[in-house]
Amino acid sequence: MAQRGSLGRIFDEMHAPDGGIRPHYGSYQDWLQHTPPAQIARKRREADSAFHRTGITFAVYGEQTGKERLIPFDIVPRIIPHDEWRSLERGLVQRVTALNACIRDIYGEQRIVRAGLIPPEQVFCNAQYRPEMQNVAVPNGIYAHIAGIDIVRAAQPGGEASYYVLEDNLRVPSGVSYMLENRRMMLRLFPELFSRYRVQPVEHYPDLLLDTLRQAAPAGVDDPTAVVLTPGAYNSAYFEHAFLAQQMGVELVEGKDLFVHDETLYMRTTQGPRRVDVIYRRIDDDFLDPLAFRPDSALGVAGLLSVVRAGRVTLANAIGTGVADDKSIYPYVPAMIRFYLEEEPLIANVPTFQCRNARERSHVLAHLDELVVKECHSAGGYGMLVGPAASRAEIEAFRARIQAEPERYIAQPTLALSACPTFVEAGIAPRHIDLRPFVLTGKEARMVPGGLTRVALKAGSLVVNSSQGGGTKDTWVLED
Amino acid sequence: MLSRTADALYWMARYTERAENTARLLDVSYRMSLQRQVAREGYWGAALGITGLETGYKARHGAITASRVLRFLSVEEDNPASILACLRAARENCHAVRGTVTSEVWETINTTWLEAAEAAAGLQGGALQGSELTRYCEWVKFRSHLSRGVTLGTMLQDEGLHFIRLGTFLERADNTARLLDVKFDELAPAGASGDEYYEWGALLRSVSAFEIYRKVYRDVITPQRVAELLILREAMPRSLHACMREVDQILGLVANARSQDTQRRAGEMHARLRYARIEDILEVGLHRFLTEFLERTADLGNRIAQDFLVPIAAPEGAT
Numbered sequence: 197m198a199q200r201g202s203l204g205r206i207f208d209e210m211h212a213p214d215g216g217i218r219p220h221y222g223s224y225q226d227w228l229q230h231t232p233p234a235q236i237a238r239k240r241r242e243a244d245s246a247f248h249r250t251g252i253t254f255a256v257y258g259e260q261t262g263k264e265r266l267i268p269f270d271i272v273p274r275i276i277p278h279d280e281w282r283s284l285e286r287g288l289v290q291r292v293t294a295l296n297a298c299i300r301d302i303y304g305e306q307r308i309v310r311a312g313l314i315p316p317e318q319v320f321c322n323a324q325y326r327p328e329m330q331n332v333a334v335p336n337g338i339y340a341h342i343a344g345i346d347i348v349r350a351a352q353p354g355g356e357a358s359y360y361v362l363e364d365n366l367r368v369p370s371g372v373s374y375m376l377e378n379r380r381m382m383l384r385l386f387p388e389l390f391s392r393y394r395v396q397p398v399e400h401y402p403d404l405l406l407d408t409l410r411q412a413a414p415a416g417v418d419d420p421t422a423v424v425l426t427p428g429a430y431n432s433a434y435f436e437h438a439f440l441a442q443q444m445g446v447e448l449v450e451g452k453d454l455f456v457h458d459e460t461l462y463m464r465t466t467q468g469p470r471r472v473d474v475i476y477r478r479i480d481d482d483f484l485d486p487l488a489f490r491p492d493s494a495l496g497v498a499g500l501l502s503v504v505r506a507g508r509v510t511l512a513n514a515i516g517t518g519v520a521d522d523k524s525i526y527p528y529v530p531a532m533i534r535f536y537l538e539e540e541p542l543i544a545n546v547p548t549f550q551c552r553n554a555r556e557r558s559h560v561l562a563h564l565d566e567l568v569v570k571e572c573h574s575a576g577g578y579g580m581l582v583g584p585a586a587s588r589a590e591i592e593a594f595r596a597r598i599q600a601e602p603e604r605y606i607a608q609p610t611l612a613l614s615a616c617p618t619f620v621e622a623g624i625a626p627r628h629i630d631l632r633p634f635v636l637t638g639k640e641a642r643m644v645p646g647g648l649t650r651v652a653l654k655a656g657s658l659v660v661n662s663s664q665g666g667g668t669k670d671t672w673v674l675e676d
Numbered sequence: 677m678l679s680r681t682a683d684a685l686y687w688m689a690r691y692t693e694r695a696e697n698t699a700r701l702l703d704v705s706y707r708m709s710l711q712r713q714v715a716r717e718g719y720w721g722a723a724l725g726i727t728g729l730e731t732g733y734k735a736r737h738g739a740i741t742a743s744r745v746l747r748f749l750s751v752e753e754d755n756p757a758s759i760l761a762c763l764r765a766a767r768e769n770c771h772a773v774r775g776t777v778t779s780e781v782w783e784t785i786n787t788t789w790l791e792a793a794e795a796a797a798g799l800q801g802g803a804l805q806g807s808e809l810t811r812y813c814e815w816v817k818f819r820s821h822l823s824r825g826v827t828l829g830t831m832l833q834d835e836g837l838h839f840i841r842l843g844t845f846l847e848r849a850d851n852t853a854r855l856l857d858v859k860f861d862e863l864a865p866a867g868a869s870g871d872e873y874y875e876w877g878a879l880l881r882s883v884s885a886f887e888i889y890r891k892v893y894r895d896v897i898t899p900q901r902v903a904e905l906l907i908l909r910e911a912m913p914r915s916l917h918a919c920m921r922e923v924d925q926i927l928g929l930v931a932n933a934r935s936q937d938t939q940r941r942a943g944e945m946h947a948r949l950r951y952a953r954i955e956d957i958l959e960v961g962l963h964r965f966l967t968e969f970l971e972r973t974a975d976l977g978n979r980i981a982q983d984f985l986v987p988i989a990a991p992e993g994a995t
Contacts, residue, residue: 248790249783249786249787428772429768429771429772438773438774438775439775441775442774442775442776447677447678447681448681448773448775448776449678449680450680452680453678453679453680463678464678464679464680465677465678465679466677466678466679466682466835466839466930466932466984466985467677467932468932468933
């Protein structure tokens with residue numbers, strides 16, 4: 197485990213420690229050296245203006261309404277050799293299969309709790325546990341149809357690097373539209389690079405997603421109607437909702453377009469009501485049904501939960517999947533894999549200290565300046581302390597918060613995330629990256645090769661979230 | 677198609693068409709004000725009258741002056757009917773359903789808004805002057821042509837396109853009727869002396885009908901023929917007859933279980949225009965005729981919203 201200061205060395209995806217170029221970046225380096233900088237600068241401007249014109253933007257919460265920002269796009273691809281991807285893919289499929297088994301178990305027999313592997317209070321007192329879903333059967337027993345697993349790579353003492361799962365996103369993971377648009381942009385700007393490399397395609401993701409949704413339809417529905425449910429045009433990920441609906445050729449609906457009648461869900465159309473069988477929902481559980489969850493939600497559909505419980509509509513992801521993607525459940529995923537699949541985890545977890553345990557807590561409190569502390573229920577890089585980069589005052593503020601509510605926090609060693617060359621003001625410099633691959637599960641888990649690579653554009657920053665000023669790169673998984 | 681989606685497409689088209697027609701109105705008002713030195717302010721009052729915004733204007737700006745009206749109708753953000761506000765509303769509606777239109781349509785509408793906003797910001801509170809105004813109006817018209825072209829050239833010919841076209845023609849019928857109503861009132865009572873030649877010419881140009889007039893009548897411009905051309909000529913693309921023919925036809929294409937009465941009313945409006953004679957209309961009074969037409973058009977809009985789209989909320993206090 198690489199901790200800042202203890203090892204110092206950061207794994208560079210392109211450059212080997214001896215200064216040479218790693219083999220899979222050789223051809224790229226060659227291209228870079230033979231392409232005039234002015235031409236590259238022009239292509240970068242072209243990319244910016246194309247993203248602006250097509251409106252591939254996101255809204256930032258707390259900023260002026262209607263104001264949209266571009267997510268900075270970096271033109272240096274993140275390249276993953278074929279073999280490396282094969283083992284990552286196996287590990288991701290394994291992990292998501294186990295996570296689905298666990299959610300099914302939690303809302304069913306609860307074997308894992310009875311076996312004593314996860315403390316019951318961490319499941320049943322979890323805000324994401326939905327008692328409404330207890331003993332409700334879902335099609336194929338699948339809860340998390342769309343999972344985004346955050347993967348990081350960190351240097352090992354030997355100079356090599358390992359992949360770790362940083363986070364499981366099983367509620368409404370976003371970012372896949374950027375994966376698709378980034379590839380489209382690279383093909384448009386640098387077609388010549390694709391004749392040097394055989395890059396595995398990702399363009400079929402929407403087909404795979406539609407197929408996944410159709411597989412998830414309630415039993416007995418022959419030709420299911422699927423829709424994408426969005427909170428609306430002011431949501432930060434609205435572009436993605438619209439994009440996916442369009443690419444799949446299904447309706448993009450808001451809560452007010454839907455209504456429940458006679459235990460059936462309908463959408464209002466110009467030709468009258470039409471039945472809906474599968475919802476790819478991009479709204480959190482809390483807002484789905486004002487009758488069941490937050491009564492002040494105007495985004496959901498009154499009575500939706502009753503239709504779900506009657507098995508007459510499928511939500512992807514199901515209500516209550518959040519119970520397994522919480523940071524307080526994360527430490528138990530390796531145990532889940534062993535318990536349900538009787539396999540050893542193929543991708544490691546980042547070692548995690550749970551502040552709820554007195555011993556781990558005292559270790560955390562003694563090493564706050566070295567650790568990353570995360571709030572269990574937050575996402576998007578909010579509510580997080582990066583010890584080595586934090587001020588004295590920030591550390592003390594977190595100390596007080598941990599002492600007041602220890603069960604809300606976990607801590608991990610500060611990983612030296614791997615870095616990839618990136619265009620910055622002063623030219624090309626290494627910047628930290630992560631990877632969010634997407635795992636789709638209709639009947640069984642499937643993936644498109646790669647995912648969304650996010651890059652922290654500030655020198656030294658480890659926070660790659662777009663809401664915190666991160667950018668993205670195209671991710672190339674090479675053919676064999 | 678989702679009712680909300682159809683609604684957004686319909687309003688996207690209406691706002692685009694409205695922006696174009698406001699640009700046409702500004703352009704003609706400006707040209708006319710150059711030609712006739714007297715009663716200048718009258719033109720600008722009339723321009724406000726067409727848009728039905730006098731009250732809103734007076735509350736904000738008080739006395740009518742050329743530059744204030746110009747600014748109010750072109751780039752004032754707080755005026756919901758200014759060209760800028762219409763372009764923004766078109767863009768917002770398109771944004772809400774961007775998955776339903778082709779990416780070319782979205783890019784066109786989005787770019788129009790981005791450029792218009794940039795131009796407005798460049799004025800820094802001032803108004804467009806002289807040739808700048810003409811150029812701006814030309815630009816708005818051009819972008820509207822482009823939007824229509826990219827829509828017809830790239831969109832699947834299904835319900836989505838039908839509701840876009842429905843919005844376009846209903847809005848155009850409304851706008852042509854308003855323009856004619858105000859301008860006719862202004863020009864006709866003065867008697868048909870030679871002075872008005874340029875003004876009738878300007879009016880025709882504002883609806884791109886000057887060459888058409890020449891081609892159709894091969895004769896001097898008379899008020900009666902202008903009225904006939906803009907109301908009854910089926911082949912004239914901005915005439916009330918041409919617009920209502922389209923509305924009638926499109927309603928037939930999108931008909932649903934509850935739209936029978938709406939269709940009947942549109943058919944009736946179309947038939948009236950088809951068989952009417954301009955002499956009879958002038959006999960009753962053009963103003964009366966147009967007022968009734970505008971009322972029926974508004975009623976049709978409400979019925980369309982009720983039958984297919986998102987019903988228009990009753991104003992507060994109404995029952």
